[in-house]
Amino acid sequence: METIGIWIAALLTLGIFSFLYKDNPFYKFCESLFVGISAGYWFVTTFWQVFMPKLADNLIAGRFYYMIGAIFGVLMLLRLFPKIGWLSRWSLALVVGTTAGLYFTRYLVSNGMVQVQNTIIPLYVKGNLSQTIGNLVIVIGTFSGLIYFFFSKEHKGAFGGLAKLGIWFLMLSFGASFGYTVMSRMSLLIGRMDYLLGTWLGLIR
Amino acid sequence: MNFLEKLLALDRRIIFLFIAIAVALPLFFTVKLHIEVTPVVRNLHNALEALPPGSKVLVSLDYDPGSMPELQPMAESFFRYCFMRDLKIIIIGLWPNGPIQANSALEVILNEPDIKKKNPKYGMDYVNLGYTAGNEVVIERMGSDIPVTFPKDYSGNKTEDIPLMKGVKNFNNIDFVYNLSAGYPGTVEWVLFGVDPYKIKLGAGNTAVQAPQIYPYLNSGQLVGLLGGMKGGAEFEIATGHPAKAVKFMFSQSVSHALICFFILIGNFAYFATRKKKGA
Amino acid sequence: MKKTKAVLFSILIILFFFNLSFPQENLSPLPPTEVRASDTPNDNGHSITVTWKLSGDDGADKKNVVAYEILRSDSPTGEFIVRGMVPAGNNTYQDRGAKEKEDKNYFHPHKDFYYKVRAKTLNSYSESEVAGPAQAYGEWFHLGKLPVFVGTVTFTIMVLAFISLARKGKEFYVRPLAGIDAVDDAIGRATEMGRPILYILGLGSAADIATIASFTILNRIAKKTAEHKTKIIVPCNDPIVMSVAQETVKAGYLDAGRPDMYKEENIFYLTSMQFAYVAAVNGIMLREQTATNFYLGKFYAESLILAETGSVAGSIQISGTDEIAQIPFFVAATDFTLIGEELYAASAYLGREPLLLGALKAQDLAKAIVMISLALGALAASFHLGFFLKLFTVQM
Numbered sequence: 001m002e003t004i005g006i007w008i009a010a011l012l013t014l015g016i017f018s019f020l021y022k023d024n025p026f027y028k029f030c031e032s033l034f035v036g037i038s039a040g041y042w043f044v045t046t047f048w049q050v051f052m053p054k055l056a057d058n059l060i061a062g063r064f065y066y067m068i069g070a071i072f073g074v075l076m077l078l079r080l081f082p083k084i085g086w087l088s089r090w091s092l093a094l095v096v097g098t099t100a101g102l103y104f105t106r107y108l109v110s111n112g113m114v115q116v117q118n119t120i121i122p123l124y125v126k127g128n129l130s131q132t133i134g135n136l137v138i139v140i141g142t143f144s145g146l147i148y149f150f151f152s153k154e155h156k157g158a159f160g161g162l163a164k165l166g167i168w169f170l171m172l173s174f175g176a177s178f179g180y181t182v183m184s185r186m187s188l189l190i191g192r193m194d195y196l197l198g199t200w201l202g203l204i205r
Numbered sequence: 206m207n208f209l210e211k212l213l214a215l216d217r218r219i220i221f222l223f224i225a226i227a228v229a230l231p232l233f234f235t236v237k238l239h240i241e242v243t244p245v246v247r248n249l250h251n252a253l254e255a256l257p258p259g260s261k262v263l264v265s266l267d268y269d270p271g272s273m274p275e276l277q278p279m280a281e282s283f284f285r286y287c288f289m290r291d292l293k294i295i296i297i298g299l300w301p302n303g304p305i306q307a308n309s310a311l312e313v314i315l316n317e318p319d320i321k322k323k324n325p326k327y328g329m330d331y332v333n334l335g336y337t338a339g340n341e342v343v344i345e346r347m348g349s350d351i352p353v354t355f356p357k358d359y360s361g362n363k364t365e366d367i368p369l370m371k372g373v374k375n376f377n378n379i380d381f382v383y384n385l386s387a388g389y390p391g392t393v394e395w396v397l398f399g400v401d402p403y404k405i406k407l408g409a410g411n412t413a414v415q416a417p418q419i420y421p422y423l424n425s426g427q428l429v430g431l432l433g434g435m436k437g438g439a440e441f442e443i444a445t446g447h448p449a450k451a452v453k454f455m456f457s458q459s460v461s462h463a464l465i466c467f468f469i470l471i472g473n474f475a476y477f478a479t480r481k482k483k484g485a
Numbered sequence: 486m487k488k489t490k491a492v493l494f495s496i497l498i499i500l501f502f503f504n505l506s507f508p509q510e511n512l513s514p515l516p517p518t519e520v521r522a523s524d525t526p527n528d529n530g531h532s533i534t535v536t537w538k539l540s541g542d543d544g545a546d547k548k549n550v551v552a553y554e555i556l557r558s559d560s561p562t563g564e565f566i567v568r569g570m571v572p573a574g575n576n577t578y579q580d581r582g583a584k585e586k587e588d589k590n591y592f593h594p595h596k597d598f599y600y601k602v603r604a605k606t607l608n609s610y611s612e613s614e615v616a617g618p619a620q621a622y623g624e625w626f627h628l629g630k631l632p633v634f635v636g637t638v639t640f641t642i643m644v645l646a647f648i649s650l651a652r653k654g655k656e657f658y659v660r661p662l663a664g665i666d667a668v669d670d671a672i673g674r675a676t677e678m679g680r681p682i683l684y685i686l687g688l689g690s691a692a693d694i695a696t697i698a699s700f701t702i703l704n705r706i707a708k709k710t711a712e713h714k715t716k717i718i719v720p721c722n723d724p725i726v727m728s729v730a731q732e733t734v735k736a737g738y739l740d741a742g743r744p745d746m747y748k749e750e751n752i753f754y755l756t757s758m759q760f761a762y763v764a765a766v767n768g769i770m771l772r773e774q775t776a777t778n779f780y781l782g783k784f785y786a787e788s789l790i791l792a793e794t795g796s797v798a799g800s801i802q803i804s805g806t807d808e809i810a811q812i813p814f815f816v817a818a819t820d821f822t823l824i825g826e827e828l829y830a831a832s833a834y835l836g837r838e839p840l841l842l843g844a845l846k847a848q849d850l851a852k853a854i855v856m857i858s859l860a861l862g863a864l865a866a867s868f869h870l871g872f873f874l875k876l877f878t879v880q881m
Contacts, residue, residue: 016764035761096691151845154661173809181786
């Protein structure tokens with residue numbers, strides 16, 4: 001049984017890889033299979049992991065206030081009926097509103113205040129050249145980056161120069177980011193190769 | 206069309222072929238590479254070493270099979286480390302697939318001879334509380350009540366009846382949180398909704414794609430340490446003195462990186478050389 | 486027997502010669518002093534904080550104190566029970582308990598408690614005098630979070646003020662963005678070629694700011710495509726996003742006066758699984774031969790795969806996301822990229838809606854404040870003026 005599973009997985013991997021050569025029916029088959037199965041899997045997961053434990057179990061246990069959430073959920077489904085479809089906006093408003101509220105203070109603290117607090121550092125550290133340079137890079141980089149994302153003034157003159165410095169800092173960080181992602185992609189490929197050559201063909205241990 | 210122009214117009218399928226060879230061929234060789242443990246990984250390892258045996262570690266696996274090559278070795282090496290150090294593991298997932306990934310990592314680790322000798326018991330030494338929907342709200346709720354957020358474990362046992370969960374009410378009773386993350390919800394949410402409001406100690410393993418985004422949280426101390434991609438995983442294996450999968454794959458990773466660097470260099474050389482000619 | 490006696494005798498002799506005595510009188514360390522117990526500030530009322538002055542025997546060269554134990558009792562003369570322990574060198578302990586009455590560890594608020602601190606060595610200990618009484622009580626406001634409150638209120642006022650100004654018709658300047666100027670050309674090109682436009686909203690939920698910004702841009706682009714009679718395809722990753730996208734495109738067609746041309750089947754849901762979604766979108770790109778691809782919203786690992794496929798297919802591509810990790814790929818593989826906040830700015834620039842413009846202006850003001858704080862802060866830190874940092878310190 002396990003062998004059949006390994007063969008199916010390996011052939012499907014090759015099917016998706018075949019896209020690297022060019023679009024072909026084998027790839028299309030694998031793609032459709034993937035989309036179909038994942039949509040089905042998602043449905044089953046949502047039913048058993050969300051609908052049953054979060055709603056049905058609570059209602060059965062007599063916690064009827066869960067009906068409030070259920071009603072909003074049903075409102076969402078009313079999109080299927082164009083005449084009363086507008087009711088679904090209430091549910092959307094609830095989702096958007098609560099998420100915004102939940103995130104606002106969290107972002108302000110974790111990504112705003114704590115980060116600003118950690119950028120307020122001395123520009124000169126006595127007797128420590130490398131830390132002085134490090135601190136300068138952090139402060140100037142943050143400052144010029146903020147200038148680049150300032151939309152109320154055109155990038156001209158000294159302001160434009162700082163914005164340009166900001167984009168340089170951004171591009172440098174993008175480069176680092178790019179490197180990391182190449183690493184990620186290679187890792188994924190290594191994982192698949194290991195599967196094909198090791199688990200499937202048994203060529204490597 | 207001269208050679209350089211031909212190089213620029215190179216069919217990308219040839220590059221794909223080269224990459225495939227660069228990745229596949231090294232898998233056949235066992236080469237011992239010198240892998241240096243970087244400070245961000247060292248810090249995570251030190252923080253874990255400071256935990257006394259019996260400490261409760263919450264592991265949140267927030268990824269799916271798509272990120273397995275990077276994060277699965279991290280899960281395995283972490284579980285191995287916890288069992289060897291007698292740390293108690295509480296597994297959860299903010300992604301539906303997370304707890305399934307945990308089970309397959311546990312299956313590998315529990316069959317290793319060293320761990321078999323220790324004979325860790327489900328419910329006493331480790332527990333899998335499964336997945337619950339709600340993303341970051343799950344973290345928020347765990348801050349006030351873990352058993353209410355996860356009333357049952359993965360197999361349907363009542364959380365309050367599990368010996369390991371006795372006395373675990375909220376984050377106050379958790380000594381360390383380890384998060385393996387491939388996107389949303391993940392490490393960012395754990396920092397925003399766990400670290401800052403509840404002062405949890407958080408270490409993380411991330412896909413390399415995500416890692417640069419997480420670095421600001423390291424500098425500010427919101428995160429104890431970070432394993433970035435397969436390389437981070439390999440460093441952690443070295444730090445814990447048990448080289449495994451991630452270390453094994455590092456040779457392939459290095460060869461493919463060298464090839465990519467080579468392509469970038471000759472690509473840029475050809476680009477600038479041909480441009481100069483056209484300009485002239 | 487004789488042998489044992491001889492050994493004991495020789496040990497005594499050795500001790501005598503080395504001038505060692507049995508350290509009986511020095512066995513217990515000096516006790517901790519100045520013990521104080523008081524309600525823990527800024528909490529829900531189930532904790533008392535105990536502080537003390539370290540024992541005279543707690544220090545690097547003395548080393549005989551290894552830990553402090555904190556003991557509690559209902560009365561100064563009653564039985565004291567150990568509540569917790571901290572390693573040597575620490576002089577505070579938060580005695581915390583549960584807030585649920587049925588919990589074994591319930592901490593009674595508004596009740597007198599007495600505390601003692603015990604300095605422990607490896608084989609002995611000494612106790613402080615009794616401190617107290619102290620009561621735990623909850624506070625209405627967490628004063629440590631004051632900076633967050635001030636920040637939230639100030640920013641909200643700024644946003645509301647700018648929105649109201651924009652509503653009153655005040656013209657706000659937004660600097661030009663390269664990516665946006667290219668939108669019209671891109672749509673024109675699709676029309677000339679007679680091929681469709683692909684619009685990807687990313688993997689974000691309808692509540693993500695990037696997705697919301699993308700909806701505004703989608704609305705403008707839908708309007709333009711309706712005017713040009715060009716087909717627009719919007720495959721979605723999230724059912725809620727799909728619903729909003731349908732509304733948005735429909736509104737765009739209405740604005741253009743061509744509601745009859747709106748086709749709901751072109752804005753559809755594919756799957757919520759990341760890579761399955763990518764596989765399907767890649768297929769659409771190659772089969773439909775889309776002339777222009779827009780990737781605006783929240784993107785993760787799929788960004789490069791999508792942009793790369795589009796580039797191979799020869800489409801003009803305009804991208805934008807606030808996911809920092811994905812911007813490099815968009816910069817490398819697409820023709821124009823809106824970097825991070827430029828996406829929000831583009832949405833405000835195109836939409837000219839008071840709501841978006843006001844928010845953008847408020848953000849600019851907030852950024853100016855941060856920049857000034859940074860500059861002043863860095864100077865203050867360089868001259869060791871610590872007070873400035875305190876403005877940003879948040880207690881949880």
